[in-house]
Amino acid sequence: MPMTQSRDTWNKVTELNHPEGFLLGPVNAATWLRDPRHMGFMLARYKFAAKMMRRCQAILEVGCGEGLGAFMLVRDTPARVLGVDFDEAQILYAQREVAPHGRGRLSFLCGDATTEAQAAGPFDGLVCLDVIEHVDQKEEARFLENCVSVLKPGAVAIFGTPNIASDAFASPPSRAGHINLFDPDRFVSTLEGHFSHVFPFSMNDEMVHTGFAKMAHYLLALCVRQGG
Template sequence: MTDQAQTKEPQYELLYRVKQEHGISRFGIMANESWNKDPRRTLFTLARYKFVSKMFEGRKRVLEIGCADAFGTRLVQQTVGHITATDFDPLFIQDAKERLDKHWPMDLIIHDLLSGPIPGSFDAVYALDVLEHIEPAVERQFLTNALGSLEPNGVAIFGMPSLESQDYASPQSKAGHVNCKTMPDFKKLMEEYFHSVFMFSMNDEVVHTGYHKMAHYLFALGAHKK
């Protein structure tokens, strides 16, 4: 079918205009793996980004820590002013830059948060599926640097698999997980950095406030930085 083809219903001609303007989008290397090996996991990951996008709607300068291939970052980008996305792995940042759409500009930076804060000032910071990869001995160093660029009135979201979920996680999901937490322990850690911490549970793509021991994933939303 060519770009000059006419669809049966005229409203779908928009599909070809978007194709001409943006091309055909590609998965990132991480999203591509999950889409081909476990498509439902792709949905669960994107649902985490959707939660952040709703919580951060209207924020002006947002920092993502541990963006990987930055495939899900666009969901947050849709509701905020500007995104700076970082990862410590150059291959992920290279992949994200190769797929960057000029209509969806973002800053992509290689940075290891254990080495220091990101330069600049942000009114929101988030990290999904990152903290569980940070050794407990250096988690406070990581969090101090992660929040070093957060403005006093800014907000932050950290998300990680629950400790209880690891009994059911696949070997791939558990690989590198050295610091999963229960919700009470997660909240206690976040309260070292924020006066207000709000906890959410997640099962599959559903975010809720149900019994935390049955949650597969946890969100901590921090406000009023100490």
Template sequence: MTDDDNSPENRDRARDPVNQGLFDLRDRVGLARFGLMNNQVWHQDPKRLVFTLARYKFVAKMLKGKASVLEVGCGDAFCSRLVQQEVGRLTVSDFDPLFLEDAEARMTPPWVCGTLVHDVLAGPLPGRFDAVYALDVMEHIPPEREADFLSHVMAPLGAQGVLIVGMPSLESQAYASPESKAGHVNCKTGEALRAALLDRFHNVFMFSMNDEVVHTGFFPMAHYLFGLAVGPKAPSGTAE
């Protein structure tokens, strides 16, 4: 390195001009940071972040082109940007305002989305959406409140609405940590998740997942499950 290379005006210039945009973006909008939940993941078990990103990518591809989408139980909403990239408008919701405050603090244009503080067990979600998704939420819902949970997340959907539910399989719990098991009070088999959704939707499509790979394989060997439900049924006693 010559003296000229180390001058103040050159100190922050990339040697390869192709890379200069990296520094320009840093100076213009700053460096992105992890959300509260995924910060812990990155410190404790980085590979888990890959699995979570893959789940959100699956949702993003399934909902591509939808005009308005709602996420239920977004946590820190760090991975929600993958869905936002593919849909017209994304709103993220959680019952803990601290997570949404963290998410809002990290938003920079053009990645700004709506936020909603809402306890899904307290009542139906407000508004109208083409699709709703909830990842790693339903396994935390007590079985006796499952009907309320599903009714409330379906409430914003129209006749052609889509709901995606993702959760660890019941079979995976043999390998879960004690901390995870304590919170996972409603994990299901693939057939049980299908049945719960078919009771409320005209069509249900099931997928299995192991690590970051989504497939249509044998449910009992899946670590994670997706149920993609389409076309809500009318509540009992009402005309469709």
């Protein structure tokens, strides 16, 4: 095949690409193969969280899974980021595959926030996306108490969860795992029991908005711990 100016330019571009390969973990690979749109939705949630955390110096992600969101927080903030999850297999993947790309500011720990607070604080930022719907309602208060206990006064936190109204359209795996779904009112009132300020947002696909929350697919809240 003859070399053209266009091909020569493209070859120069490819030489600038990152030389290291990167394999998705089993959970995110399954998401990509089953519903690639959902990967876009997930990353958009972390983009919003990173914007809200842009001045944080130490961020805890509770329920980090395989660590892709924690990696985004490192890339888009100056913070030291600790990702915690009780799924040992996902943490082992994150430690092996994701942490080495974290610029020395990314680490992962296996732990369960429903039973104990994490000892590596204090943090001035917390991210907890797609987690609280998996927490049994009887364990919900302790889970949130453990999250708040490691935060500095004035720290900011982002929580996100599917709206209970979206359950009718959820996949079988989602329905099996979502044992504690919220409507917008209960979501805000629950968080107000643990934070001095709660600012609710909504989300449809990748779009974050302040529209009619009862029709939103996903619920977000920006929270501030008392004392700031």
